[in-house]
Amino acid sequence: MATKVLLEKLNEAIAREIQVSIQYMWQHIMIKGINSQSVGPIFRQIALAEMLHAEMIAERLEYLGGEPTTQPTPIAIGKKAKDMLKLNKKSEEDAIALYKKIIKIAEKEDDYTTKKLFEQILSEEEDHHNTFSMLLED
Numbered sequence: 001m002a003t004k005v006l007l008e009k010l011n012e013a014i015a016r017e018i019q020v021s022i023q024y025m026w027q028h029i030m031i032k033g034i035n036s037q038s039v040g041p042i043f044r045q046i047a048l049a050e051m052l053h054a055e056m057i058a059e060r061l062e063y064l065g066g067e068p069t070t071q072p073t074p075i076a077i078g079k080k081a082k083d084m085l086k087l088n089k090k091s092e093e094d095a096i097a098l099y100k101k102i103i104k105i106a107e108k109e110d111d112y113t114t115k116k117l118f119e120q121i122l123s124e125e126e127d128h129h130n131t132f133s134m135l136l137e138d
């Protein structure tokens with residue numbers, strides 16, 4: 001069975017996924033100005049992807065005998081489009097670092113299903129990171 005360390009890390013991942021799904025969706029709602037038509041829909045699309053991540057990780061955690069958290073890590077919306085993008089780029093960097101750790105822990109515990117799940121999610125977080133980074137360029 002999964003160790004306490006892995007279960008805690010999965011809940012940390014869920015808390016972050018809930019955070020960014022709300023963060024990006026609220027940014028989609030609150031973004032103003034010249035970028036709102038172009039960037040807003042991207043925020044919305046990624047917000048929905050993050051909620052699916054929360055679902056997949058919660059399903060896995062539940063299967064492993066844990067109880068999925070309902071508490072997000074702190075949400076930061078930002079005012080201007082550029083601030084929002086910077087916050088989101090950092091959130092994706094944090095997710096990438098955490099998910100690399102989880103992949104290593106899962107491998108050590110011979111939990112190949114969790115490892116595979118996080119490899120798949122990791123590649124999507126790298127896509128998000130790339131999208132936000134590109135939008136920040138002049």
Ligand SMILES: [Fe+2]
Pocket residue numbers: 017049050053095121125
């Ligand atoms: Fe995610």
Ligand SMILES: [Fe+2]
Pocket residue numbers: 020050092095124125128129
């Ligand atoms: Fe992401």
